[in-house]
Amino acid sequence: MADETHWLSPEESAAWVRLIAVAELLPGALDAQLLRDAGLTHFEYVALMALADAPDRTMRMTELASRTNATLPRLSHVARRLEERGLIRRFPCPEDRRATNATITEAGLELMADAAPGHVGTVRANVFDALTAEQLEQLYVIAGAVLAKLDPDERLSATSCQFSEGPVVRTLAS
Numbered sequence: 001m002a003d004e005t006h007w008l009s010p011e012e013s014a015a016w017v018r019l020i021a022v023a024e025l026l027p028g029a030l031d032a033q034l035l036r037d038a039g040l041t042h043f044e045y046v047a048l049m050a051l052a053d054a055p056d057r058t059m060r061m062t063e064l065a066s067r068t069n070a071t072l073p074r075l076s077h078v079a080r081r082l083e084e085r086g087l088i089r090r091f092p093c094p095e096d097r098r099a100t101n102a103t104i105t106e107a108g109l110e111l112m113a114d115a116a117p118g119h120v121g122t123v124r125a126n127v128f129d130a131l132t133a134e135q136l137e138q139l140y141v142i143a144g145a146v147l148a149k150l151d152p153d154e155r156l157s158a159t160s161c162q163f164s165e166g167p168v169v170r171t172l173a174s
Contacts, residue, residue, distance in 0.1 A: 026126060033122040038115035039085075043068065044078055045119065048087060048112050051104040058103040060093055066155045087111060 008016060030042040040048070050067045051057055059067070065075040079102055082088045087108035093099035104112075131139065147156075 029126050030119070030122060033118055034115060037118040038111055040111070040115060041078075043070070044082060045112070045115065047075070047078060048082070048104055048108050051088060051102060052109060052112055056103070057109075058101050061090070061100045061102055064102055069156055082108070 027042060030045075034040045034042055034045050038045070047064060047068050047070075050064055051059055061075060061079065062072060064070075064079075065072045068075065070078070079088060079090060083090055085107075086105055088102050088104055090100050090102050093101045128136065
């Protein structure tokens with residue numbers, strides 16, 4: 001039987017290796033800054049951001065798990081730590097007592113506000129400062145194409161964020 005594997009071309013292999021290197025190194029850089037400045041992991045920051053952006057700053061835990069691409073057990077463990085720090089509060093869902101809601105507290109919002117400048121600086125220094133305007137547009141289009149395959153239901157906030165209809169993104173998308 002002939003080998004039916006569609007092997008990567010040298011160009012595809014080189015691009016793949018670079019993509020994987022970025023996927024491996026960037027989370028560590030984001031975690032290091034957030035841990036140093038706010039005592040948060042990047043995942044915790046993303047979960048808090050999702051809650052801060054939710055209507056009434058509240059979301060069902062199952063929805064938050066979906067939005068953060070986490071399993072419910074992982075999210076529950078992280079939520080417990082955030083709750084112990086007074087950054088979120090969990091409570092039974094009024095519409096479905098079997099479900100649990102989470103809401104970000106004022107302390108959580110304050111920590112997010114304090115952490116955001118350093119986080120943005122780290123993102124800018126490690127990603128956007130390395131790109132030209134044309135490369136930024138390419139990154140937006142390329143990431144969108146890959147996300148459409150990986151997240152066709154647009155569960156993650158990356159594909160359904162509050163900026164998806166803004167003028168900058170409309171410019172990038174056109």
